[in-house]
Amino acid sequence: MKKPVVITAKEAVDYIKDGSALCTIGMTLISASESILKEIEKQFLEKGHPKDLTYFHTCGQAAMKQSGGLQHLAHEGLLRRVFGGHWGQSPLMMELIMNNKIEAFNLPQGQMANMFHSMALREPGKLSRIGLGTYIDPRVEGGKMNERTKNCGFDAVGLVEVDGEEYLQYKPVKIDTLLIRGTYADENGNIDTSHEGMALEVLPAVMAAKRWNGKVICQVEKIVKAGSLNPKHVTVPGVLVDAIVVCENPMEDHRQTYSWYYDPAYSGQMMAPEAAAKPVPLNIRKVIGRRALTELLPDQIINIGTGIPNDVIGPIIAEEGVSDHVMITVESGIYGGVPAETIDFGISMNAQALIGHDRQFELYNGAGVDFTFMGAGEMDQYGNVNATKMGAKAPGAGGFIDITATAKHVIFCSTFTGGGLTASFTGEGLKIEKEGKIKKLVKEVQQISYNGRIAWERGQKMLYVTERAVFELTGKGPMLIEIAKGVDLKKDILEQMDFKPLLAEELKVTDTAVYRDGVFGLRDILKTKEKKGGEEI
Structure with a gap:
């Protein structure tokens, strides 16, 4: 043999x-x-x-x-x-x-x-x-x-x-x-x-x-x-x-992941004790993640992408005590558990299932997940999104194109501007302390990672969520449907964009609960939707 x-x-x-x-x-x-x-x-x-x-x-x-x-x-x-x-x-x-x-x-x-x-x-x-x-x-x-x-x-x-x-x-x-x-x-x-x-x-x-x-x-x-x-x-x-x-030298060259040599809770040999979720500090990324999660419906299969979603969506779900309402999946083949962050992306503690990476994409490309939360670099007047190339820097797609192409709901999570943006939050809303140098709402994206026209024709629901504004994809392009309390529509939104968006007949104001410390009430939001038979409110 x-x-x-x-x-x-x-x-x-x-x-x-x-x-x-x-x-x-x-x-x-x-x-x-x-x-x-x-x-x-x-x-x-x-x-x-x-x-x-x-x-x-x-x-x-x-x-x-x-x-x-x-x-x-x-x-x-x-x-x-x-x-x-x-x-x-x-x-x-x-x-x-x-x-x-x-x-x-x-x-x-x-x-x-x-x-x-x-x-x-x-x-x-x-x-x-x-x-x-x-x-x-x-x-x-x-x-x-x-x-x-x-x-x-x-x-x-x-x-x-x-x-x-x-x-x-x-x-x-x-x-x-x-x-x-x-x-x-x-x-x-x-x-x-x-x-x-x-x-x-x-x-x-x-x-x-x-x-x-x-x-x-x-x-x-x-x-x-x-x-x-x-x-x-x-x-x-x-x-x-x-x-x-x-x-x-397995301690150096055969590590389970970069941050540790071996932890059986990440490969299914045992379960780690349940620990209290460590809250993410209140910052711009957490505010964006919270607002994005208010779109969630009960009993959904969701995917979390790299960037803002990977860093805050999972921790917010744990902090809000709604893990029993959703099944978090990661493109590597993970179902459930607590996904690791940043350089250890793709591994999860206490996962319920670990399937093949190739098999996972059969779900994503076939049936499609109910919701995907994805990072984004820029969006243009046609609803196209770029998450793959910024200037000469080319990080590439990863699972972005596969997952966003077929998900029923795509929620992009991005700061409104980039390069030095700072903001403060109170129970009364948001205050821009320093505007970012880079505009992310542009006439045409540098690279089309997500095609807005095709997504609309497919009947997909897409939102572009930022700390100060929310856009919804329509057949005529992005429509501004919501702004944060405390920001000026002309100065803080329209003048920070390279194109004029469609405007909803009645602009909503973001619930100020997303700006406060402590639990913001996601569990109650999901319970309300559950009573209404899963209808969005």
């Missing part, structure tokens, strides 16, 4: 040839194969090899300014072309893209995760309507994130017609070497991932690599006796694994 060889991280790099295609699986620094990634970087810097790689990764695999994950690969010459879902936590990768040092294709994270299935099945690409009308559409930008990519002569996304309907064709990428991570490997190479904080898309990626006759290398913490693993807990059968690297 075929068994994988046990090799060192240094020997693993020999599998990666110049000009070949490398794929890694992980999210933030969760499940990062650090031992091997460090060695790739070391050998490139010392010997100049491997070089000119094509790199395929679905999720952002970095932790802000930390050195781990794909940061190790962000060197001019090491990479030639990258297909990535997100680079917002990888400043080194964004710098390469901004300076035209590499070709960079940004594709929707969920489409990339499910591309492994189409690649494994030898299909001519993944067909989807997700991304139509956005910068992913080849008639717009084709997912090309800099001038070098636009002039490279290659298209990662095509346009096809099936039964009279348009679809995007996400073209397959040949995988020569795949890096995955597990907790244990037995002597036959069977891989157990029990201590990993996410299920991710490990097996589909393995199947895709095998279709191309690619090499699968797995970093593990320990090798155990053959037959000692529960077969139901085997994520990857050993016959599909070519080589195993045992991590020599």
Whole structure:
């Protein structure tokens, strides 16, 4: 029976040839194969090899300014072309893209995760309507994130017609070497991932690599006796694994996530004691999150995106005691629990379920969640939203395009202006202390991450919530429907925009409860809606 060889991280790099295609699986620094990634970087810097790689990764695999994950690969010459879902936590990768040092294709994270299935099945690409009308559409930008990519002569996304309907064709990428991570490997190479904080898309990626006759290398913490693993807990059968690297320094290079080595409450081995929710301090972000949550209906499945939503939506739900009214999901495959924040995004304490990352996007792209709360960079007069490129800085989409395309309600959470905005709050309302330097309500967004026209035609309800104003998408563009008490319509809103919005016949005033300390009453809001049969009020 075929068994994988046990090799060192240094020997693993020999599998990666110049000009070949490398794929890694992980999210933030969760499940990062650090031992091997460090060695790739070391050998490139010392010997100049491997070089000119094509790199395929679905999720952002970095932790802000930390050195781990794909940061190790962000060197001019090491990479030639990258297909990535997100680079917002990888400043080194964004710098390469901004300076035209590499070709960079940004594709929707969920489409990339499910591309492994189409690649494994030898299909001519993944067909989807997700991304139509956005910068992913080849008639717009084709997912090309800099001038070098636009002039490279290659298209990662095509346009096809099936039964009279348009679809995007996400073209397959040949995988020569795949890096995955597990907790244990037995002597036959069977891989157990029990201590990993996410299920991710490990097996589909393995199947895709095998279709191309690619090499699968797995970093593990320990090798155990053959037959000692529960077969139901085997994520990857050993016959599909070519080589195993045992991590020599697991406390540093095999951490469950950036902020801690291992906590069983994040991987399902046990539950942590219930603790009182730590309230988020009253600030602009919390006010925006509170106002956004007043749109919520009882008994809904919701998604929380990065930025303001990730930082405040979950904590507000816990603080207000309404966790029993909603099911929080995260794109990594998490249901319930307490999601971790910022650099540990995608992992959750005391989760009720952890499913595959690729499977999660079948819900998001198919049925669609009831509500998604997403961050946003700017919105224009057509209701288009940009959350993927600001100036030359290109963080990319992550799951943004996948999730917002099909959610029943999309609530964008953003400050009205950026760059130095400060405000104070009282029971009487809001006071702008210092206006931001950057206008976010613009005539035309720099990049279309969310297409307002298509969303309206689909019958989706979209709100753009800020600390001082709320806009609702209509067939004619954004309509200002609500303003905060204490702000001046002309000075603080209309003069801070680059376009004139539609105005509701009767402008509502934001409930001042969202500006006060302590619980603001979300539970009562949901109970009232519940009594009215879930109707919005």
